[in-house]
Each structure stands twice: as C-alpha cells, then as structure tokens.
Amino acid sequence: MKKYAHGLVLGKFYPPHAGHHHLVRTAQDRCERLTVLVCAAGVESVPLADRVAWMRETHPDATVVGAVDDIRMDVHDPAVWDAHMAVFTAAVPERVDAVFSSEAYGDELARRFGAEPVCVDPDRTVFPVSGTAVREDPVACWDFLEPAVRAALTRRVVVLGAESTGTTTLTLALAEHYRRRGGVWARTRGVPEYGREFSEQKLAALRADHPGAQWEDVVFTTGDFPLIAAVQNDREEAAARTGSPVLFCDTDSFATTVWHERYVGGRNPRVEATADRVDHHLWLLTDHEGVPFEDDGLRDGEELRPWMTSRFRAEIARTGRRFVEVTGSREQRLATAVAAVDELLATGWHFNPPLPERR
Template sequence: MTTRTYRRVSTFEHGLVLGKFYPPHVGHHHLVRTAQDRCERLTVLVCASSVESVPLADRVRWMREVHPDVRVVGAVDDVPMDVRDPAVWDAHMAVFRAAVPERVDAVFSSEMYGRELGRRFGAESECVDPDRTVFPVSGTAVRKDPVGCWDFLAPPVRAALTRRIVVLGAESTGTTTLARALAAHYRRRGGVWARTQYVPEYGREFSEVKLARLRAERPGARWADVAFTSEEFPLIAERQNQLENAAARAGSPVLFCDTDSFATTVWHERYLGERNPRIEEIADLVPHHLWLLTDHEGVAFEDDGLRDADAPRSWMTARFGAELARTGRQFTLLSGSHEKRLASAVAAVDGLLGRGWDFTPPLPERR
C-alpha cells in the first residue's frame, strides 16, 4: 500500500470520522485522508463492541500508526444498530458525545447513516466514496476473506493477522532447512503468497558474535568455551520477536520462523539448568499459531562449530514437546525423511490456514 501526499485545502475547523475499523483497511484510510485534507483538525472515533474479536486498543493503535497527524480516540459501543429507531440513535450519540465532547463541524462517512449522524452532531455531512469505487473493499469483506483482501491492509494489521508458524527442535534436527523449504513452498503458490518470508534464528547470530569475541581474546577458543548468562536470553527473545514483527508487516498471510521466543525458554533451561520467567513473558507478547517440532530420531548430528557434540538431543525433543503441551500450544511432531517432514508440515499449515481467521460477528443490525 502506498502513502499519498495531500495538499491541505481546509474547509472545516473540526471534522469527525467514525467507524468500527473491524479491521481497518485502505478504504478507511482513504476516508480519513480525505477528511484530513478538508479540516484544520480531525478526530477519528473508533467504536468497538465487546463481542468483537479484535480489541479496541489494537484498532486505535493501528489507526494512530497509519495516521500519526490525526487524533484517534476509542469507545466501547454495545448498542445494537437500528437507524430507524430514535431511541437507539440517542443511545449511540451518548457514547459518541462522551468520546468527542467538543463541537464537530463536519462528519465524513461512506455509510448511508452519515447524513443523520451529521445532523445529530449539528454538523455538515460529507459523503466519501459510498459505492467503494476508489477502493473496492469493506470490513465485512476483510473478515470474510483476509487473504483475498491482503493488499488492502496496512502493515500493522497484516502483522496482527499473519499466521506465524514456528519450526523448532534440538540441535542438528533440520529446523533451518525445513523453515526455508516451507517458505519457498508457499512462495511458489504465487499471488499474495509470493511474499512469504522466513525469519532466521537470532540466537545463532548472537552465538556467532559471542564466539568471535571470545576468539579475539583467546585465539583457538571453541564453542564449548562459550558461557551464557541468564540476562542474555531475554535479549535474544526480544530481538527474535522484533525480527518476526518486521517480517509479518511486509509478508504474506503466513510466516515461517526458525525457532521463536518460546523456544528460548527451553534453551535457557538447557544451558543454565533453570527457568527464566522473564523470557516466558516475552514469549507471550507475540501471537504464534502452530509449532512444528523436528524429531532428532533419524537425523545425524552435524557439528557446524556452534553445536555441542554431547548435546542431549533426546532430552531437548522431550522438553520441547512437554512445554508445548503444558502451555497449550498447538504443535505437530515431524519425523522421517526431509521430504516426509516437509509434506507433513505443509499439511499441518494448510489445515491451519483452512480454518480461517474466525472474526466474531459484530452486533447485528435490527430490522
């Protein structure tokens, strides 16, 4: 999605754009930018009902990111919609007025109720692209088919909706090979899937730097000479999350991650013999949807200079499986040849994608 530059030709002192933004899409952004171009000041009021599955705070945050020069406020509105009932209108207006108490000079909308909304605010009503000819998309269409509407979504919304798949496992069990193969498989599907991305394991980059620094002080040092501290693991987990979020903003509806911040909790236990609650908190900050656990059985150990030849691979596989189950994370154990693992992984991912995004319906309109 491209960002347009507008020449401000102000007509109104204070304008208002009101909507659910469930979720925000390019049509909403066109409406806001059109209104901003006509007003000295613009307020965007995001109204969400408590039954909807996208939190109000997220929608407000997304709108503020896309429109940093606009005031964006939020309100919970659990009043059912009935444009013919004056009492229902009064109840809605009480919510709107509480959120935007100052005078409104113009209300901008793409909906048929925009004229009545403007009248009740004592403001002009400005209709913008009611037939969706500029951007043929709606919130209903996005909720029904996020993949088909992917190019109509801004980066923060894509990041929130992207299905994140984590490949994790003990050392030398093919996690990197599989994660890359999965990304390549979905890119070959073309269309929006051609942007499918792979996120490398930041812990490996961190380890390479640690070993290089140690060798600068002690030439000939080996991986076995490297020591970790508990404070380093939260840094690794946070950076892993950052890399994922950046990739999700620019990629397709699915993202493949070579390990994740959750896996860092087990690696901390592996190297230091105990848990670190801070890492577990970091692991819960980003959404993941499926974990693919690579079995150590049938995969020969290869020492690439950053692996422990005496690594307890069977223990690691068991710990990953136990922690995934304990924390309620959905996972699939992958065994056999690379080809078999890839086929099983694709089947699991397709199953996840096939279940859709499960937006809860908004409050129904009374008829």
C-alpha cells in the same frame, strides 16, 4: 486554506482497511484538524485498543480516540440514536464542523452533531473492500490491509527442535513452498533464528580477546536469554508486516525458554513473559532421529539431542500449544509440515460477528 476547522470520522474499523484510510485521508485534506472515533462492541473479537493503535500508526496527524459502544444500531429509532450519540459526544465533546462518512447514516450522524455531512466514495469504487469482506476472507483482501493489521492476522508457524535436527532447512523449504503459490503468497517469509546470530557474536567477541577460543569456551548467562527472546519477537513482527498470510519462524521466543534450560539450567520468568507476548499458531517439532549430527562450530550437544526433543515435546504439550512432530526423510518432513500448515490455513480466520443493525 482548508474548508473545515474540525472534522470527524467515525467507524468500527473491524478491522481497518484501505477504504477506511482513504476516508480519513480525504477528511484530513479538508480539515485543519481531524478526530477519528473508533467504536467497538464487547462482542467483537478485535480489542478496541488494537484498533485505536492501528489507526494511530497509520494516521499520526489525526486525533484517534476509542469508545465502547454496546448499543445495537437502528437508524429508524430516535431513542437508539440518542443512546449512541451519548457515547459519541462523551468521546468527542468539542464542536464538530463536518462528519465524513461512506455510510448511508452519515447525513443523520452529521445532523446530530450539528455538522455538515461529507460523503466519500459510498460505492467503494476507489477501494473495493469492506470490513465484512475482510472478516470473511482476509487473504483475498490482504493488499487492502496496512502492515500492522497484516501482522496481527498472519498465521505464524514455528519450526523448533534440538541442535542439528533440520529446523533451518525445513523453515526455508516451507517458505519457498508457499512462495511458489504466487499472488499474496509470493511474499511468504522465513525468520532466521536470532539465537544463532547471537551465539556467533558471542564467540567472535571471545576470540577478539582470546584468538584460540572455541565454542565450548563460550559462557551464557541467564540475562542473555530475555534479549534473545525479545529480538526474535521484534524480527518476527517486522517480517509479518511485509509478508504473506503465513510466516515461518526458525525457533521462537517460546523455544528460548528451553534453550535457557539447556545452557544455564532452570527457568527465567523474564524469558517466559517475553514468550507469551506473541501469538503463534502452530509448532513443528523436528525429531532428532534419522538426522546426522553436524558440528558447524557452534554445536556441542549431540548427546543432549534426545533430552532436548523430549523437553520441547513436554513443554509444548504442557502449555497447550498446537504442534505436529515431523520425522523421516527431508521430503517426508516437508510433506508432513505442509499438510499441517494447510490444515491450519483451512480453518480460516474467526471474527465474532458485530452487533446486528436494523436498516
């Protein structure tokens, strides 16, 4: 039988890490039911909804609720405590029997809830990590983060370009380059272009009915492209959850907007809406110049390569995306790409500071 009927864990979870999850799991082991209260201030750069979703995914058996708390903490000021408690009890109005915390204020928080305080690993010996440490250096704390948080923090680099311009070659080379750095980077992944897989399936389906069909006989419809974009996004998300702090994508849902122009003509708002659902951080545009066209059975647009390169360049610029154009030999293109990715990674991860606390 568990000791407490209803337990509470309260925190910013900015962002959540292994120490937080250890605290929640310890509380769940001792409580018949557990509420996790996620409190976020408006000045913080990770939305409250994201933090709540992350905690719910990791702890599906707990009740996870969120509250906006824009009150600065002063553990010495009873009036400030009263203001915080008004936020806390509005979010968790039912009786609380135990408050689990790793913070020094846990005893006072429990007293104000009329609950028993339970201190869990205050010295961070089980998981030597903190929210401050994650915000300062996510890469050093990567293994303390759950898949959903890693996916949100992963720097996503897209390689895009016209047909037969080396996007797949460059994507694979970049992933291998960063894997060789070892540590968390050894898990660096590349996401293949789903549009190509879709094209192969489309040609195979046509040949099932017409064995002599060729690529030029395949017809795309505008409805194909929202599906391609959505699957591309889903596969990127899955790869980001298990990979390193950088992910390389052989095209993306944004590129699908231009491929729609190429095969169907015009725009499709559903594709563009899908393309805006994922945050990418850098685009590498592969120039067609100096790359021989290779017809692999799924290509027929050699004469369109200059137009495609121009359209990608124009759309990237129009939408304000950060990009670098890669040209020259395979070695030159890889060197240019690595320099651009290293520059992206060197800028780090920016988190707005939380509200200051007076101890």
